[in-house]
Amino acid sequence: MKHLIRECFQGEGYVFATRAAEIARAHGHARPARLASNENPAGPSPEAVRRAVDALGCVNRYPDETNRGFADALRAYHGDYRFVASVGMDGIIETVIRTLINDGDEVVVSTPTYSFYGIAVRAQGGTPVSVARRADWSVDPETFIRACKGRKLAFLCSPNNPTGTVTPVEDIKAILDEIKGILFLDAAYIDFCDEDYRPLMKEYDNLIIGRTMSKAFSLAGLRIGYAFVPTWYEPYYMTAATPFTLNSVSQAAGEGALADPSHTIPIVRNVEVWRGRFAKESPYPVAPSGGNFVLVDVAPATAEEVVEQLAARGVIVRSCTSFPGLGDHYIRVSIGEDWENERFLEEISRL
CATH class of the missing domain: 3.90.1150.10 (Aspartate Aminotransferase, domain 1)
Known part of the structure; x- marks a missing residue:
């Protein structure tokens, strides 16, 4: 078989x-x-644990499919942005690809990097196209922009896994100014460096920033991924998303962790x-x-x-x-x- x-x-x-x-x-x-x-x-934060334990008493019911409480907690923590959530960053990546990529579409990936981008693209019928970084693993914006021509979606990780390279905000802006498709900026490790890409969401409608609660917030076992998305894109993501992806315990723990930033x-x-x-x-x-x-x-x-x-x-x-x-x-x-x-x-x- x-x-x-x-x-x-x-x-x-x-x-x-x-x-x-x-x-x-x-x-x-x-x-x-x-x-x-x-x-x-x-x-994890004791507040995250307390809320997760409380949520266990209600797991006979389906979780809030809109992740409303978690999204509200994200806005309280980050500011007035639009958010979507899923099972880990990987769930976000898969759903974004699902909304954009048809059989045969090519997707740009800045390499060397996290291998799951390519796996998820191929699973959707697309073809990953690698764009090599410089010898010091920094991103060459001009080379990346040329590769994005005529393509709907590109992935760039910063800080990059596994090299640790941080791409400056100015380079991300240069890319967003020129490309016509969407840039998925994977910022899973951003809590450990000083760069801040969030203000770019106010300037560009072709940027998605992926984040996670697995690293700095110590919730890897609960698989909580989320992303900043443009307002226009949010309903399409929700249409493509698997129902009830983020369980009620994870939502509660995420809310508790965000309430205890110290x-x-x-x-x-x-x-x-x-x-x-x-x-x-x-x-x-x-x-x-x-x-x-x-x-x-x-x-x-x-x-x-x-x-x-x-x-x-x-x-x-x-x-x-x-x-x-x-x-x-x-x-x-x-x-x-x-x-x-x-x-x-x-x-x-x-x-």
């Missing part, structure tokens, strides 16, 4: 760090340092401190990062070799060989708990 499966799903999908975890377990590490998934090691302040500060320490103390070059992770160049070794060696020593990091256009000698290391970060620096120095 395998012949019934669509061709785009017969190859490799999104790559998780499961193999490294299995190696660590095989070497007897019951509690390895988990630095592969860009998770927040700090727990909870993220020490989390962001800790990330800044450890990014600096990784850059200073790693024996391998570390790229500048605006996210809660860093990219490490482990050449002349390969990423797979280093991942396996670190996993055997109880440190799980991410090989970046699955990121299109990056090469085979980069690993991505999340900022974890202090003991995990110390363990990484200790073990990578021994390689």
